[in-house]
Amino acid sequence: MEADSVYNQWSLENDTDYGEYNVVEPCSYASNRSLEQVLGPYVHSIISILGFLGNGLVIVTYACYKRTKSMMGIFLVNVAIADLLFVVALPLIVYNEMSSWSMGQVACKLLRGTYSVNLYSGMLLLACISTDRYIAIVQARRSFRLRSLFYSRIICTIVWVSAILLSVPTFYFYHWYEPSHTRQIFMIHEENVSFTPHYVCELKFSDNDTAWRTKVAVPSTQMAVGFFLPLLIMIFCYTAVIITLLRAKNFQRHKAVRVVLAVVAVFIICHLPYNITLLYDTVEMFDLHPCEVSDAMLMAKTVIQTIAYLHCCLNPVLYAFMGVKFRNHFRRIVQDLCYLRCFSRASSKINTSNCRVVYQISDTNSSLNV
Amino acid sequence: MVSGSPSVMVITLLTVCLLATHTSAVYPECCRRYMTVKLPFGAIKGYSVQTVREMCPINAIIFHTKKGKACTNPALDWVMDYVNRVRNKAQMVHLKTSNAH
Structure with missing residues (x-):
């Protein structure tokens, strides 16, 4: 492959005879495709099943058995609902993406939108949980007033409404279509062009400026509100919690500190690599790359994204089952x-x-x- | 009911997985860079347009040549000149979607 590209380079630079030419072909992302063929059906379905069982148990437990309704309880149920919807949408998205998107326009908008809403609400609710623990442990005196059921319902409503509002561009700009470069070909002589029509569920715009702006804005908002904001809130709250716990003379404090550290560590391990890739992807998006480079970048993104998906199976363990x-x-x-x-x-x-x-x-x- | 719904879900997911493994993946390609040299006009059979308004990250004119598809930069004069020349000669081939799946 290396020798081949060197040869291409050489022949391109020395190409004076118009009878001889080498073409730069569109990228087929073959390696990433074959990686997705493995990850899609096997790893993602395991994540979905585990996430479904774990979050389902959390919801069932709270719905049927837990009589004492606490602020934390309401947050945990909402996180579980967000994660549950996420793991239900995930296999459907994976199934559609592995072939020509077969479920049509409504499923396209609904699945992409659900994915986005639950990503935002899940992440923001984790930030709310950290704030709740901060108020309960560090600001214990204000705890009774602030940690009421009334407040927690309002906060959850605000989180879900903002998650939906943040996902409006996703709902609006994702469309089910055949890309025009595979659908329309202008030929000099009519001939039989063999092709397979392929539908995608991707962003589509009416003008270039909106396209450029939105293609940057959607992942940027996801990084800012869906990762860095919750991360900052969690780091602030849990640092204060750990300091307070270490000062207290409670025999269980070390266990509590360990739980808090596990929560933060898992959050960072799952989402930091993905958001770094997302950032790199967004910065480099409009730059020109050889196919091997963009294929390798996509493969890295596919693997790292799977690690991020794993988080929704770990939330029930980290938050609910540790209590x-x-x-x-x-x-x-x-x-x-x-x-x-x-x-x-x-x-x-x-x-x-x-x-x-x-x-x-x-x-x-x-x-x-x- | 509690033990019923997860097992239904598991079966559904496994079915989805089995279906998914049997479909072949032909994903639309995207140009990620351009040709650095000019193509001979005689080699061109037709063209299609890749636009940033859709799934691909850059604008490109894809010339269909005897040696395959060639990604070219629509900002270059010769590219748009070729496009106009082809368009004058050509009739657009609307690819039928009926022979799908």
């Missing part, structure tokens, strides 16, 4: 399900109303214990 209260509630779900299953298996011939009674007894027992 003692949540774990107790979760244990109750498992126990209740066990009771239900064992009982129904043992008495499959007896009518099901008895089953429900046992279920309710076990439920009241465990709620007394809490």
